[in-house]
Amino acid sequence: MQFKNRIVIFVGAFGSGKTEIALNYVRVLRKQGKQVAIVDLDIASPYFRSRDVTEKLTTQGIEVIAPPGELALADLPIVVPRTKGAFDDPELYVVVDVGGDDIGATALGRFSDQLRQLPHELLLVVNTCRPFTKDVSGIKTMRLAVEKAAHLKVTGLVSNTNLGSETTPDIVHKGSEIIANAAEQMGIPVVGAGVREDLVLAVGNLGVPIFPITITLLPPWYKSSMFTRDRRTVMAAQAALKDKLQKQ
Amino acid sequence: MSEKLLMKGNEALGEAALQAGCQLYFAYPITPQSELPEYLSRRMPELGRVFLQAESEIAAINMVYGAAGAGARVMTSSSSPGISLKQEGLSYIAAAQLPCVIVNMSRGGPGLGSIQPAQSDYLQATKGGGHGDYHLIVLAPASAQEIVDLTILAFDLADQYRTPVMIMGDGLLGQMMEPVLFPDRTNVELPEKPWATTGRKGDRPKNIIHSLELQSERLEAHNQKLQEKYADIAATQKRSDEYLTEDADVVLVAFGTVARICRSAIDMAREKGIKAGLFRPISLWPFPDEALARLAEKERVFLSVEMNCGQMVDDIKLAVDCRRPVHFFGRVGGIVPSPEEVLAEIEKIMAGRCDA
Numbered sequence: 001m002q003f004k005n006r007i008v009i010f011v012g013a014f015g016s017g018k019t020e021i022a023l024n025y026v027r028v029l030r031k032q033g034k035q036v037a038i039v040d041l042d043i044a045s046p047y048f049r050s051r052d053v054t055e056k057l058t059t060q061g062i063e064v065i066a067p068p069g070e071l072a073l074a075d076l077p078i079v080v081p082r083t084k085g086a087f088d089d090p091e092l093y094v095v096v097d098v099g100g101d102d103i104g105a106t107a108l109g110r111f112s113d114q115l116r117q118l119p120h121e122l123l124l125v126v127n128t129c130r131p132f133t134k135d136v137s138g139i140k141t142m143r144l145a146v147e148k149a150a151h152l153k154v155t156g157l158v159s160n161t162n163l164g165s166e167t168t169p170d171i172v173h174k175g176s177e178i179i180a181n182a183a184e185q186m187g188i189p190v191v192g193a194g195v196r197e198d199l200v201l202a203v204g205n206l207g208v209p210i211f212p213i214t215i216t217l218l219p220p221w222y223k224s225s226m227f228t229r230d231r232r233t234v235m236a237a238q239a240a241l242k243d244k245l246q247k248q
Numbered sequence: 249m250s251e252k253l254l255m256k257g258n259e260a261l262g263e264a265a266l267q268a269g270c271q272l273y274f275a276y277p278i279t280p281q282s283e284l285p286e287y288l289s290r291r292m293p294e295l296g297r298v299f300l301q302a303e304s305e306i307a308a309i310n311m312v313y314g315a316a317g318a319g320a321r322v323m324t325s326s327s328s329p330g331i332s333l334k335q336e337g338l339s340y341i342a343a344a345q346l347p348c349v350i351v352n353m354s355r356g357g358p359g360l361g362s363i364q365p366a367q368s369d370y371l372q373a374t375k376g377g378g379h380g381d382y383h384l385i386v387l388a389p390a391s392a393q394e395i396v397d398l399t400i401l402a403f404d405l406a407d408q409y410r411t412p413v414m415i416m417g418d419g420l421l422g423q424m425m426e427p428v429l430f431p432d433r434t435n436v437e438l439p440e441k442p443w444a445t446t447g448r449k450g451d452r453p454k455n456i457i458h459s460l461e462l463q464s465e466r467l468e469a470h471n472q473k474l475q476e477k478y479a480d481i482a483a484t485q486k487r488s489d490e491y492l493t494e495d496a497d498v499v500l501v502a503f504g505t506v507a508r509i510c511r512s513a514i515d516m517a518r519e520k521g522i523k524a525g526l527f528r529p530i531s532l533w534p535f536p537d538e539a540l541a542r543l544a545e546k547e548r549v550f551l552s553v554e555m556n557c558g559q560m561v562d563d564i565k566l567a568v569d570c571r572r573p574v575h576f577f578g579r580v581g582g583i584v585p586s587p588e589e590v591l592a593e594i595e596k597i598m599a600g601r602c603d604a
Contacts, residue, residue: 014283015254015256045423046363047364047419047420047423048423048424073362073364130254130255131253131259131263131287162254163252163253163427164426219505219508219584220512220586220587221509221512
């Protein structure tokens with residue numbers, strides 16, 4: 001999953017996986033040597049936001065545009081002025097992690113006049129295991145609500161169906177079908193599918209480019225022991241994937 | 249709903265309340281539980297039920313008082329400072345013996361504190377909070393699925409005992425996403441509520457909901473009746489869970505989110521050859537003291553791990569009757585302890601024990 005447009009904006013329902021996809025995408029861009037900024041425009045969720053990993057991203061050379069200092073931890077709808085400047089910088093690749101639902105997309109609406117003048121991708125991230133985007137009609141409703149709040153048009157869908165730790169290839173395929181259906185009915189392309197990296201091989205072909213996802217924001221108990229229990233399987237899957245990519 | 253969904257704890261709680269037959273919800277928004285009113289504000293109008301954002305937490309709890317008096321299944325939710333505001337109403341509701349469910353997705357205190365997770369409302373929830381001799385049943389889930397199961401149970405217990413039941417979570421539990429499955433709840437029969445103010449149509453004596461008893465003898469009798477009820481609840485509704493306690497030399501005691509962290513720490517300790525186990529209170533009131541006392545029969549040490557300054561320690565000491573050492577490790581201010589630092593604490597205690 002790679003876009004020629006310098007500005008890529010991820011929108012979608014609460015908990016659809018926008019942040020994880022955005023975090024992985026900025027890392028891909030950075031590895032290609034590009035100058036990258038991630039805008040944390042999430043004014044809706046108090047936890048599990050891009051800004052939680054600011055330090056890590058900054059050391060990787062990625063600029064994090066988010067409320068500064070203590071304000072990052074406040075439940076206040078703060079939009080940072082630097083955002084506008086970043087959009088206008090022709091050398092900078094800007095990835096925007098927008099808050100959930102139409103409520104989150106409202107913050108993006110503030111930049112709609114500027115963004116309409118700039119080539120960009122506005123991608124609706126969809127997880128069909130989430131309660132309000134389970135089916136085609138739910139996805140359509142979400143798209144309209146987000147577009148209305150953002151004053152911008154969705155240019156593509158990102159399939160990101162998962163059931164957290166209980167994701168199976170079958171779940172991914174079923175979700176992918178529903179999303180393809182919705183995309184066809186709306187006349188919008190599915191531009192790619194986010195799949196947890198250890199599941200990429202097992203999932204196989206989805207008919208759209210697969211974007212392997214490393215999960216970053218986890219509760220503390222998943223970060224160590226409970227996670228290590230199946231770390232060997234995860235590592236084996238990662239190694240197999242690397243092998244396969246090298247052969248290509 | 250027969251398929252599994254990926255839900256935030258707050259959303260799962262909302263859906264569980266709806267499945268349990270919650271007809272009315274009154275609340276005022278506060279981080280980190282606002283996904284719950286957000287979710288219900290969408291779903292309740294779809295189902296023709298009442299969602300109302302009150303003008304304050306105090307108004308919301310008094311709306312709950314009214315709706316519960318009329319016999320409806322009703323819920324309110326908030327986070328720490330908002331729960332403090334509800335305490336007077338809770339005392340009235342407990343006194344008037346009305347069933348309802350209150351949710352506290354607690355955050356760092358005291359005062360306005362922070363919006364990060366904490367467990368520092370343990371004493372408020374379990375020892376009163378409001379005035380007078382009353383108790384809430386307090387249930388502490390540790391996963392999104394358990395939120396679903398305990399929320400449904402909360403409504404049932406509230407009706408069974410005509411008493412307010414609190415779901416005690418924390419911000420992290422409310423915000424994180426996990427797979428959940430909702431039980432099939434078709435054809436559930438709700439208990440009759442002959443005491444409710446439903447309009448008497450001339451065929452029964454008047455029902456009056458009140459907490460005022462001016463005559464001392466009557467108020468004392470009422471208190472005795474409440475105490476009998478609490479004794480009944482304490483005898484039958486203690487709930488807890490154990491993990492690797494059988495051979496454990498050190499038993500960690502933790503509830504909610506922290507219990508999950510402790511499980512990770514215990515796995516790490518076991519890999520290092522330290523026999524650690526976990527005792528997890530699920531009902532914070534009534535506190536599962538008998539199960540804990542059984543663990544204290546064997547020579548071992550206890551370590552309470554909490555996101556507060558040690559509020560549960562006294563309950564543990566009482567339960568083990570001071571027969572065994574009870575240590576404490578906690579983080580506050582919204583900091584969630586890591587499995588590594590809990591492990592370090594276990595190692596420290598075990599090292600000290602060998603020295604002794």
